[in-house]
Amino acid sequence: xxxxxxxxxxxxxxxxEVALKALAEDRGPERIRLVGVLDVFARAARTLGLxxxxxxxxxxxxxxxxxxGGRVSAEVLPVDGTDDGLTAEAPRMPPAxxxxxxxxxxxxxxxxxxxxxxxxxxxxxxxxxxxxAGGYPFPGHTEMLAALAGVREVALLLVAGELRVSLVTxxxxxxxxxxxxxxxxxxxxxxxxxxxxxxxxxxxxPRLAVCGLNPHAGDGGTLGEEDERxxxxxxxALRGEGFDVTGPVPADTVFVRAIAGEFDAVLALYHDQGxxxxxxxxxxxxxNVTLGLPFVRTSPDHGTALDIxxxxxxxxxxxxxxxxxxxxxxxxxxxxxxxxxxxxxVQ
Numbered sequence: 560x561x562x563x564x565x566x567x568x569x570x571x572x573x574x575x576e577v578a579l580k581a582l583a584e585d586r587g588p589e590r591i592r593l594v595g596v597l598d599v600f601a602r603a604a605r606t607l608g609l610x611x612x613x614x615x616x617x618x619x620x621x622x623x624x625x626x627x628g629g630r631v632s633a634e635v636l637p638v639d640g641t642d643d644g645l646t647a648e649a650p651r652m653p654p655a656x657x658x659x660x661x662x663x664x665x666x667x668x669x670x671x672x673x674x675x676x677x678x679x680x681x682x683x684x685x686x687x688x689x690x691x692a693g694g695y696p697f698p699g700h701t702e703m704l705a706a707l708a709g710v711r712e713v714a715l716l717l718v719a720g721e722l723r724v725s726l727v728t729x730x731x732x733x734x735x736x737x738x739x740x741x742x743x744x745x746x747x748x749x750x751x752x753x754x755x756x757x758x759x760x761x762x763x764x765p766r767l768a769v770c771g772l773n774p775h776a777g778d779g780g781t782l783g784e785e786d787e788r789x790x791x792x793x794x795x796a797l798r799g800e801g802f803d804v805t806g807p808v809p810a811d812t813v814f815v816r817a818i819a820g821e822f823d824a825v826l827a828l829y830h831d832q833g834x835x836x837x838x839x840x841x842x843x844x845x846x847n848v849t850l851g852l853p854f855v856r857t858s859p860d861h862g863t864a865l866d867i868x869x870x871x872x873x874x875x876x877x878x879x880x881x882x883x884x885x886x887x888x889x890x891x892x893x894x895x896x897x898x899x900x901x902x903x904x905v906q
Contacts, residue, residue: 560590561677561889562619563882564668567595568683569690571657572863573873575603578683580875581882583612589886592671593620595664595683606871621671623663654686658693661685665700669707674854679889681881682858686865687730698730701849704856713851714748716755716824717833717860718884719841722817723760723824724833725752725850736829737772737785745769745793745826751850752824753802758893759848760823768813768822769794769806770832776807790828814840843874846881848888853895855888857881 565582568574579600582591593600593616600620604613652660665682672678687699697703705713717724727748728739749767756762769790770776773783780787790807797804805822814836817825827833837845838860845860859877867873888894 560588561679562590562592562672563587563885563889564592564594564672564678564680566664566668566680566682567593567599567661568664569657569661569686569863569865570596570599571652571868572684572686572865573861573868574683574863575600576607576868576871576873577859577875577878578681579603579607579609579612580873581879582616583607583609584875584879585882587882587886589677590619591616592668593617594623594668594671595621596624596660597622598624599660602869606869621664621667623660623667654689655692655694658686658689658691658695660693662690662693662695662703665703666707669704669854672854674895677889679855679857679885681878681885682856683878684859684861684863686863700847700856700858701729704849704852708852708854710851710853712747712751713849714751716752716848716850717837717845718848719837719845719860721820722814722837722840723752723756724814724817724837725824725826726830726833727826727828729830731830733829733831737789740772740785740789740828742789742793742796745790746797748826749793749797749802749804752826755848755850755894756823759888759891762823764803765823766803766821767805767824767826768808768817769804769826770810770813770828771807772828774809774811776809843876844880845877846884848884855885855895857885857888 565578597620604610668680672680682700701713701715715726715729725748727745728736731739753765756765771786773786775782777783777786786807794804794806810832813825847858849856859881861877
């Protein structure tokens with residue numbers, strides 16, 4: 560029977576709460592395996608009055624606070640190999656401690672899940688700065704999961720109803736975006752998105768749009784030359800290869816056109832260019848999907864919400880949507896095409 564692995568995310572955040580709330584309404588046939596510090600999940604269960612649910616799930620949990628629960632070789636992730644200062648007792652633990660626990664949970668899930676048996680991963684939200692402070696030098700899940708899985712070509716696909724957006728560049732400063740854009744990366748994200756639409760979303764002939772980088776897609780070069788120099792040639796080449804792709808399209812209209820049904824997905828060239836329309840259009844029901852991994856990974860579209868964590872008021876709709884999409888994609892053998900090979904240095 561397939562297993563859905565659920566990581567707690569940052570233990571100070573709402574990840575454990577929304578996970579348990581979503582599971583309380585979930586009627587899927589899969590096994591559920593919680594991954595994290597069990598005391599953190601137990602505290603959330605008490606807050607929500609879901610102790611009975613938690614008791615049913617606990618036998619299948621991975622408690623990273625126990626010996627061997629989530630240890631990772633320093634060769635793949637440069638942590639110091641000690642547990643000094645790690646404690647799950649205080650809800651307001653230091654960021655570095657929280658980031659360390661969050662990283663251990665992700666590593667333990669990747670180590671144990673079996674994609675060939677239909678296992679999938681749903682991740683709770685991270686505090687990126689805490690993750691780095693905890694010894695994991697990655698700007699987010701996408702980059703860390705790629706390192707753990709031993710793959711290089713990955714991309715984040717955002718799904719909110721009929722709007723789907725892939726990010727060509729992700730967690731990088733805006734000033735670095737033009738330097739990160741090249742034909743190889745645009746083609747890479749295009750291929751990952753095109754294949755995902757066919758294998759995971761039943762789109763036989765995907766229609767994709769590529770955002771312009773500058774206002775009005777450069778307006779013929781008067782507002783920047785990157786669109787004519789970088790984006791347009793790649794789009795022309797892809798069209799010449801038989802793909803249905805349009806661009807560069809001004810970012811102030813492309814998402815409206817996609818929501819209206821003209822495009823099956825949009826390639827956004829930088830983080831906020833894609834994130835803002837997704838969250839305006841479907842915040843609270845959106846899902847993040849990492850493309851290119853040797854397993855299915857989804858997550859909710861929100862962050863840790865440290866300001867409301869522990870109060871039991873966080874809404875679980877996005878996490879429930881992430882569960883549902885992970886289940887659906889896990890049942891599609893063609894969605895994950897990368898060979899199932901774990902990074903050799905994950906213990």
